[in-house]
Amino acid sequence: MTDTPRSIVRRTPWPDTVSRAVGTPLQPSVVYASESPDQLDAQYEGGQGYTYAREGHPNATVLAQKIDGLEGATAGIITGSGMAAISAGLIGALKAGDHVVAADQLYGRSLRLLTQDLPRLGIVADFADPTDIKAFSAAIRPQTRLILIEVVSNPTLRVADLEGIARVAKERGILLMVDNTFTTPRGLRPFEYGADIVVHSVTKILAGHSDVTLGYIAARDETLREAIRQAVVTWGMTPSPFDCWLAERGLYSFELRYDRAEQNAAALADHLASLSGVKQVLYPTHPDHPDHNRAGILLNGRGGHMVSFELHGGRAAANALTRAAPNIAFAPTLGDIGTTLSHPASSSHRALSEGERANLGISEGFFRISVGIEDIDLLKEEFEAAIKAAENV
Known part of the structure; x- marks a missing residue:
C-alpha cells in the first residue's frame, strides 16, 4: 500500500496557455491568495x-x-x-x-x-x-x-x-x-x-x-x-x-429573446382583447391604455414583453383558466424564454388587503403574462381555450 503524496492537498496552478477560452471560465473559489x-x-x-x-x-x-x-x-x-x-x-x-x-x-x-x-x-x-x-x-x-x-x-x-x-x-x-x-x-x-x-x-x-x-x-x-x-x-x-x-x-441571446417576446406580446394582447371572456387588456402600445401617449414617447413605440388582462369572473374563473392551460407555466416569475402566467392576488401582491389591491386595479380575475418566444399561433390557441374554460365556470 502506497502513501498518499504529501502534495495532494496543494492547489495546482492554473495551466498556462498561449490560447484563450472562448467561453467564460467558471471560478467558484471563495478566497484568493496574495503573496504578502x-x-x-x-x-x-x-x-x-x-x-x-x-x-x-x-x-x-x-x-x-x-x-x-x-x-x-x-x-x-x-x-x-x-x-x-x-x-x-x-x-x-x-x-x-x-x-x-x-x-x-x-x-x-x-x-x-x-x-x-x-x-x-x-x-x-x-x-x-x-x-x-x-x-x-x-x-x-x-x-x-x-x-x-x-x-x-x-x-x-x-x-x-x-x-x-x-x-x-x-x-x-x-x-x-x-x-x-x-x-x-x-x-x-x-x-x-x-x-x-x-x-x-x-x-x-x-x-x-x-x-x-x-x-x-x-x-x-x-x-x-x-x-x-x-x-x-x-x-x-x-x-x-x-x-x-x-x-x-x-x-448573449437577450436582445434576440426580448425582440421576439415583444413581438409576440403585442400580437397576443390584440388577440386577448378580441375575446368575450376578457374584461380588459393592458399593454402600453394599445390605444386604450391609460398611458398610451406617454408610452409612445418614452418607450419609442415599444410595448415590451409583458401583458396583463382581467377576466370577467373572480377566483373560480382564475382557477379554471390556469387548469385549462397546463402547458403555460403558472408561476410567480417573469422573463423566462417560455411564456409564464402570474396571478398577483395570490402571489406578488398577496400581502395587500383586498381593498388595497382593488385600489391598484388588481382583482381576483387579474393576470399578468410574461410572454415568451413560442410560436404566436400556439399561444393564441392556448389562451383562447383557457379563457373559454374560465367563461364556463
Missing part, C-alpha cells in the same frame, strides 16, 4: 484583484460589465437577487430620519420593504401615483432623500412620468432610483433621463431561463456607488459565481 501582507493592503486600498468572494469575484465582474454596457453605466454591482439590489440601494443611500417617495404601484416585496422593514430602521415612505406629477410632487417632504419608481409598473403596466419625476428630483436635490426590470435597457435606459440609481432583477429576462437568482445595481455618483458596494458586502448580498456564469450566457 503588503500586496493584500494594496489590493484593499487600490481595489485591485480579489480577496474574498463576498467582496467580489471574477464571474460577477464579467456579468456586471456586460450589463453596464447595456445600461450605459459604470462599475455596476451584482447582488444575490433583485430585492438585494433594491435593498442595497436604499440602505446605501439612506439613514434614519430620511424619507422616501415611492410609486404606489411597485413589486409586492418592494412595497413590504418600504412599509414594514425600513421603518424599523427609522426610514419612512409615502406613496404616490407616478403617472401624476402633481400628486407625486405633493408627496415630497423636506426630509425626502430618495424617489423609487418602476418605469412600467408591476403588474398593471402603468407608465411613469419619468421625465417629470426626474426633473422634480433634480430641482429638489433628491436621488432618483429606477427599477428597470420590466422595461430593460432594450426598452429604456434610465440614466439618460437623469436617474441616479438603476436596479434590475437579473433573474428575469436578462438571464432569461429561470435558473438563476441575481440582481444588479449601478449608481451615477462614485461616493454613492461605494456606499452601496459596502452595503452589499456587509449585509452579505453575495451573488453565486455559478449563477453569474449562467446569467452571462443568457445575456
